[in-house]
Amino acid sequence: YGTYQLFTIEDLTLFISLVFIALACILMGAGVPTTALYIMLVSVAQPALAQLGIPPIASHMFVLYYGVVAEITPPVCTSAYAAAAIANSNPFRTGISAFTLGLGKVIAPMAFVYAPVLLFVSSTGFDLLEFSYTAASCIAGVIALSSAVVGYWLVPMGAVFRVLMALAGFVFIAPSVQADLAALVIAAPAVISQVLARYASNAAA
Structure with a gap:
């Protein structure tokens, strides 16, 4: 194998x-x-x-x-x-x-x-799709890391979920689909928890 x-x-x-x-x-x-x-x-x-x-x-x-x-x-x-x-x-x-x-x-x-494509640098020429995907991945990483730092995304975030979001933020920076999928898996528990907590908060209001 x-x-x-x-x-x-x-x-x-x-x-x-x-x-x-x-x-x-x-x-x-x-x-x-x-x-x-x-x-x-x-x-x-x-x-x-x-x-x-x-x-x-x-x-x-x-x-x-x-x-x-x-x-x-x-x-x-x-x-x-x-x-x-x-x-x-x-x-x-x-x-x-x-x-x-x-x-x-x-x-x-x-x-x-x-990901030098963010600076419009590419050995094969500029690819708008590659640039858009890479930029979206980096934006997701910055959002994840920022939410971990302030302890808030949709609702206040616990320590464990903050660690997960911070780790996901760093992994998002790696330039590969595999790394992005890994980051999504890492962030999933925190994201799901935030969405459910926000939904419950809105329902209670």
């Missing part, structure tokens, strides 16, 4: 490399103006992505996005600190809240790498 692999060693190597490069971009982006940051990251981090076979546009967007994410990533989250000063709130807690609410932005650059 043949064997089927959802992920290969090459996929795992690429993912680990992306995580470390993303962390490096966030660290280097702490407190640095955007223009200077982009020039620095293109010189330091982008060549590493090029060696991994990432298309140029996707690699540039990857390093730029993660560099900008430093603006809302504690402990040096300058944008969040500025907002805290305006709101007269605790700077560190504001930074934590900003990063938590911005998790969707954290996974977006991964989508650029795994």
Whole structure:
């Protein structure tokens, strides 16, 4: 019997490399103006992505996005600190809240790498159907992750369902039908629970 692999060693190597490069971009982006940051990251981090076979546009967007994410990533989250000063709130807690609410932005650059069609990059030419499907999958992932972060979709969400939705959100980013089906299976209990709870709430009203 043949064997089927959802992920290969090459996929795992690429993912680990992306995580470390993303962390490096966030660290280097702490407190640095955007223009200077982009020039620095293109010189330091982008060549590493090029060696991994990432298309140029996707690699540039990857390093730029993660560099900008430093603006809302504690402990040096300058944008969040500025907002805290305006709101007269605790700077560190504001930074934590900003990063938590911005998790969707954290996974977006991964989508650029795994699905460069989102940037209109394709080796076989632009395919509207492929673009639409990939965009819908990524939107579903961001919605799932955002609902997990705030603990609410149709009705308030319990801890277990929040974990399931968060996991589904990350899996949705993987560029394959198998991954999307797996994400749907993972999210199904939470989605069904939310729909039934909302229906019961409307019926009671």
